[in-house]
Amino acid sequence: MTGARWAGGVALALAIAGCSGAASPADTGPGAGGAGNPPTGTPCVASIAVDPAMPVAGPAAVLHASAVLTGGVGPLAYTWHVQFDGAPIGTYHMSDGGSAIDLPVPDAGIYALAVDVSSCGSASAVVNVESPGAQVQSMRLQIVAPLAAAVPPAELFHDVLGGADRDLGVIPVSPGRSSQVLVLGPTGGAAAYLQFSPSAAPDAIVEAFSDASGTAAVQLVPGPPYSVLVVPSSDRLAPRRIASWQTSQVVEVDAGVTVSGSVVRPGIPGPADAPLAGATVRLVSDGVPSTVAVTAADGSFALHVAPGTSVTVEVTPPDGSGLPRLSATSNGFDLGAPVQVRYAANLGLVDLGGAVVQRTGGPAAGAGVTVVGSLATAGMVTAGASVIGSGQVRIAATADGAGVLPPTLVPAGALSAVIEVAPGDLAVTPLDTTGGAPATLDAPPMQLITTALTAMIDGQVEGLPGALIDLVPTGALAMAAAPMLRLTMGKDGTTGPRLPAGGHYELRMRDLLGRGAPMVIADRAITAIASSYLLPAAIRLQGVLLRDGTVALPGASVQLMCSRCSGLDATLPLTEAASDGAGRFTLAVPDPGTR
Amino acid sequence: MRAVLAAGVLLTGCFYIDPIIPRPRVSIDRPQAIYRGGSVTLTARFDSDSKPGQNQWALYSCLAVDSPPRDGCDQTSFISFRPDEVTPYDAVTFMVPLMTKDKGGKTGAIRVELVARSDRGAIALLESNNEFPVADAPPDVDLAAQSHSLAAGAPIDLVATYGDVDDDVDGVALTWTVSGPSSNYTLEDLAIPDDPGDPSHRKVGKRLTPDIPGTWAVEVTATDPEMTANRASRTFTVLADRPPCLAQWSPVVPPAGATLPVSARTLFQVPLVDDDLDAYPPITDASQFGTTAFAWSILPPGATEHQPVPGANLNRFAFDPASFTPGDIVELRVEIADRSHALPLPCDDTAATCSIASSASCLQRQTWRVEVR
Numbered sequence: 001m002t003g004a005r006w007a008g009g010v011a012l013a014l015a016i017a018g019c020s021g022a023a024s025p026a027d028t029g030p031g032a033g034g035a036g037n038p039p040t041g042t043p044c045v046a047s048i049a050v051d052p053a054m055p056v057a058g059p060a061a062v063l064h065a066s067a068v069l070t071g072g073v074g075p076l077a078y079t080w081h082v083q084f085d086g087a088p089i090g091t092y093h094m095s096d097g098g099s100a101i102d103l104p105v106p107d108a109g110i111y112a113l114a115v116d117v118s119s120c121g122s123a124s125a126v127v128n129v130e131s132p133g134a135q136v137q138s139m140r141l142q143i144v145a146p147l148a149a150a151v152p153p154a155e156l157f158h159d160v161l162g163g164a165d166r167d168l169g170v171i172p173v174s175p176g177r178s179s180q181v182l183v184l185g186p187t188g189g190a191a192a193y194l195q196f197s198p199s200a201a202p203d204a205i206v207e208a209f210s211d212a213s214g215t216a217a218v219q220l221v222p223g224p225p226y227s228v229l230v231v232p233s234s235d236r237l238a239p240r241r242i243a244s245w246q247t248s249q250v251v252e253v254d255a256g257v258t259v260s261g262s263v264v265r266p267g268i269p270g271p272a273d274a275p276l277a278g279a280t281v282r283l284v285s286d287g288v289p290s291t292v293a294v295t296a297a298d299g300s301f302a303l304h305v306a307p308g309t310s311v312t313v314e315v316t317p318p319d320g321s322g323l324p325r326l327s328a329t330s331n332g333f334d335l336g337a338p339v340q341v342r343y344a345a346n347l348g349l350v351d352l353g354g355a356v357v358q359r360t361g362g363p364a365a366g367a368g369v370t371v372v373g374s375l376a377t378a379g380m381v382t383a384g385a386s387v388i389g390s391g392q393v394r395i396a397a398t399a400d401g402a403g404v405l406p407p408t409l410v411p412a413g414a415l416s417a418v419i420e421v422a423p424g425d426l427a428v429t430p431l432d433t434t435g436g437a438p439a440t441l442d443a444p445p446m447q448l449i450t451t452a453l454t455a456m457i458d459g460q461v462e463g464l465p466g467a468l469i470d471l472v473p474t475g476a477l478a479m480a481a482a483p484m485l486r487l488t489m490g491k492d493g494t495t496g497p498r499l500p501a502g503g504h505y506e507l508r509m510r511d512l513l514g515r516g517a518p519m520v521i522a523d524r525a526i527t528a529i530a531s532s533y534l535l536p537a538a539i540r541l542q543g544v545l546l547r548d549g550t551v552a553l554p555g556a557s558v559q560l561m562c563s564r565c566s567g568l569d570a571t572l573p574l575t576e577a578a579s580d581g582a583g584r585f586t587l588a589v590p591d592p593g594t595r
Numbered sequence: 596m597r598a599v600l601a602a603g604v605l606l607t608g609c610f611y612i613d614p615i616i617p618r619p620r621v622s623i624d625r626p627q628a629i630y631r632g633g634s635v636t637l638t639a640r641f642d643s644d645s646k647p648g649q650n651q652w653a654l655y656s657c658l659a660v661d662s663p664p665r666d667g668c669d670q671t672s673f674i675s676f677r678p679d680e681v682t683p684y685d686a687v688t689f690m691v692p693l694m695t696k697d698k699g700g701k702t703g704a705i706r707v708e709l710v711a712r713s714d715r716g717a718i719a720l721l722e723s724n725n726e727f728p729v730a731d732a733p734p735d736v737d738l739a740a741q742s743h744s745l746a747a748g749a750p751i752d753l754v755a756t757y758g759d760v761d762d763d764v765d766g767v768a769l770t771w772t773v774s775g776p777s778s779n780y781t782l783e784d785l786a787i788p789d790d791p792g793d794p795s796h797r798k799v800g801k802r803l804t805p806d807i808p809g810t811w812a813v814e815v816t817a818t819d820p821e822m823t824a825n826r827a828s829r830t831f832t833v834l835a836d837r838p839p840c841l842a843q844w845s846p847v848v849p850p851a852g853a854t855l856p857v858s859a860r861t862l863f864q865v866p867l868v869d870d871d872l873d874a875y876p877p878i879t880d881a882s883q884f885g886t887t888a889f890a891w892s893i894l895p896p897g898a899t900e901h902q903p904v905p906g907a908n909l910n911r912f913a914f915d916p917a918s919f920t921p922g923d924i925v926e927l928r929v930e931i932a933d934r935s936h937a938l939p940l941p942c943d944d945t946a947a948t949c950s951i952a953s954s955a956s957c958l959q960r961q962t963w964r965v966e967v968r
Binding site: 080082087146233239289292294325392478479577578 | 789790793794843844845846849850853854855858859860861862869875876878891904905906909912913920922
């Protein structure tokens with residue numbers, strides 16, 4: 001019975017169902033999406049557009065940011081996140097249904113914008129808001145990746161605006177390509193040292209060695225031509241530099257120019273010339289070293305060098321000769337002509353033997369003494385043209401247990417003695433040998449030098465605990481190969497090292513926390529080191545290192561380099577930082593300032 | 596005759612009798628838990644004899660279960676839903692309202708009105724309870740962690756982000772529990788700004804510094820004023836401080852048997868050292884970190900052992916070939932140490948490299964064989 005009744009009910013229901021196919025929009029509630037009504041069409045992608053593109057900070061300045069969506073459908077909700085200087089800020093006006101914001105930008109710096117769009121995704125953008133009247137300074141950054149990353153070093157030049165921190169955005173770092181380089185000499189493959197210098201970034205050097213077959217594997221960035229310095233292991237092949245080298249090219253080396261000549265010195269007692277045996281001779285031709293030759297008993301030598309315009313002839317006399325190293329440079333040397341090196345006849349030699357090395361009146365047993373100095377005239381070099389050679393004195397001796405020096409010949413002149421009384425215990429003392437050898441050489445005790453690093457922080461001069469001063473030896477200390485020293489400021493921002501009396505250093509200061517910008521003070525006597533230094537104002541440069549522009553490059557060193565330096569200074573970073581796991585880095589650099 | 600007729604009918608199949616179809620029954624799957632502000636899916640499930648047709652859902656917010664429909668539940672539904680597809684939906688997903696619309700209180704129950712029809716249009720009998728209690732929503736809490744390394748002595752930055760949809764977020768209390776093999780850890784406050792773009796959440800940061808290796812767990816419990824709690828936790832396997840590793844050096848180290856020609860004052864440097872606590876360049880954002888110790892030594896011509904260069908404590912060393920005679924072979928060596936692995940290294944002086952780490956590629960010594968040119 002029940003079944004029959006419901007059979008009729010089914011028929012009725014079918015009829016109703018047949019004419020009730022559509023539901024009015026009012027029937028669709030908030031749960032409709034969750035009920036399995038997914039968006040259709042192309043995937044939704046969000047991005048952020050800003051106006052103006054290069055905003056300048058000011059009391060009334062406003063940055064308009066809007067979410068730009070491609071694809072996707074449906075009602076969308078927008079949630080904005082804004083940070084300035086790493087701190088969230090919430091003062092902005094939303095418009096266009098929340099898809100846009102008007103953000104006051106009274107302060108210059110880095111604004112990080114992010115928007116979450118429901119049913120679409122997220123987008124982020126970093127906007128550099130400039131300071132009014134910002135001055136521009138070009139800065140050189142070097143990026144050195146960990147060995148395991150197999151990424152060649154990179155060098156970047158950035159125009160940095162003053163007055164505000166700056167985000168450099170993504171910095172793509174090319175891993176380059178592994179290349180097989182072949183070094184060929186006249187008889188086949190040649191073992192050699194290779195140095196590749198990209199034309200666009202000469203200091204982003206890549207080095208390699210070729211094996212006996214002449215093959216070298218090297219990671220190079222394709223594209224720009226390289227300048228290649230090749231130094232063969234064989235002393236029968238001349239080192240050379242190859243300009244505009246392309247990665248497919250064979251590196252060819254040969255004997256270059258064979259240069260022969262002789263080295264003579266004033267006779268003892270003189271004045272007739274006497275051959276100088278055992279002297280080492282080398283040439284540097286347009287910056288490329290020659291092979292090295294040692295003079296024979298008759299003073300003769302022969303070496304191989306690449307032809308060049310600017311040629312330097314250098315002679316290192318044998319130990320015990322008392323002669324200075326001689327160096328002469330000229331664009332007029334004729335490498336086809338014999339090279340005659342003649343030490344000056346008026347180089348008086350003084351024997352320091354018997355002189356007593358003292359520390360505060362007592363003998364400095366076992367002290368090491370390095371006599372250093374420069375002589376304007378040490379001799380003459382003739383190779384077609386004749387050029388006066390200058391001299392450099394670097395003569396070492398060690399005192400005995402009574403502080404007495406053994407026989408040690410040095411040139412007569414205004415020299416210096418760098419005395420190492422004990423390991424690391426140095427003193428620099430003038431040594432004028434023009435009137436003969438002194439009876440004693442005094443090595444004053446190391447001097448306590450107190451200095452501090454400070455910076456302006458919130459309008460106050462404050463000490464910088466943890467800040468660093470690297471002391472780079474100059475003058476006599478540098479000639480005696482004294483090492484660089486690092487001083488770390490203590491909790492009060494000061495340091496009190498003991499430094500060699502009479503010493504000079506270049507001071508390279510930096511603060512890894514970025515409270516001040518790096519600063520370099522050239523060649524200071526230790527007694528002229530100030531009691532405190534105020535680091536200049538810094539701005540923060542930040543960026544993200546991405547390998548090939550896509551994958552984070554963590555653990556890479558980012559170094560700020562001197563843009564207008566040469567020699568060693570060009571290779572010493574002003575400051576440095578490492579990229580984190582996401583490839584991000586932050587460097588404190590000098591603020592170029594504003595007008 | 597009748598029998599013959601009947602048999603004939605049966606044989607030819609000329610008669611049709613509608614089957615007796617019972618009234619369809621539908622039930623709503625009961626969700627395990629319903630919280631204010633939570634997402635809930637209700638599924639209408641027809642009995643096995645029926646095929647689902649079209650459903651019409653209406654959901655009402657009530658103050659409590661068994662509230663009188665007029666007094667305790669909203670007059671208007673917060674969801675009225677009838678799909679327009681021919682193939683009907685049998686589920687509805689919705690967010691539980693925090694408050695009733697017009698009853699002036701937090702939602703304590705959801706009342707469901709479901710008009711379900713079978714594919715033949717029969718209105719189904721709703722079998723199960725159509726009221727569901729709604730509980731206080733627990734705070735939502737997330738615990739994020741970030742660290743340079745998981746070594747004893749290295750800080751682990753923890754950020755708890757919490758909120759509560761149906762209570763004042765500022766009334767939520769946070770408690771931290773650290774468990775590990777030692778009680779000598781430190782747990783310092785870490786200043787983490789809230790996100791103005793997300794006013795419904797707060798952030799609290801802590802910096803945990805485990806002192807010894809082992810398994811460390813951090814649990815953060817968020818408890819709202821109704822004492823409903825939620826937890827988030829992270830577990831860390833903390834290892835002993837590992838030896839530092841030379842991660843990069845320059846110039847290039849020559850292969851065995853070869854020498855590096857140096858003709859001008861040259862900077863030898865270690866721009867990168869990888870280490871748990873004492874990396875170079877140093878990690879500067881926590882006081883627990885230090886930096887690598889560097890020691891340089893040199894083997895001049897004629898010497899039998901590398902001689903330390905006193906005071907050379909930088910990650911770089913300026914080598915001046917003018918201190919030697921062209922043609923001299925000089926070895927320049929750098930060694931690194933951290934707070935847990937002091938120098939000297941246990942390797943023989945003649946070894947160009949040295950590793951005290953479990954991985955042989957992690958070097959603490961590197962030696963350049965230099966030819967003065």
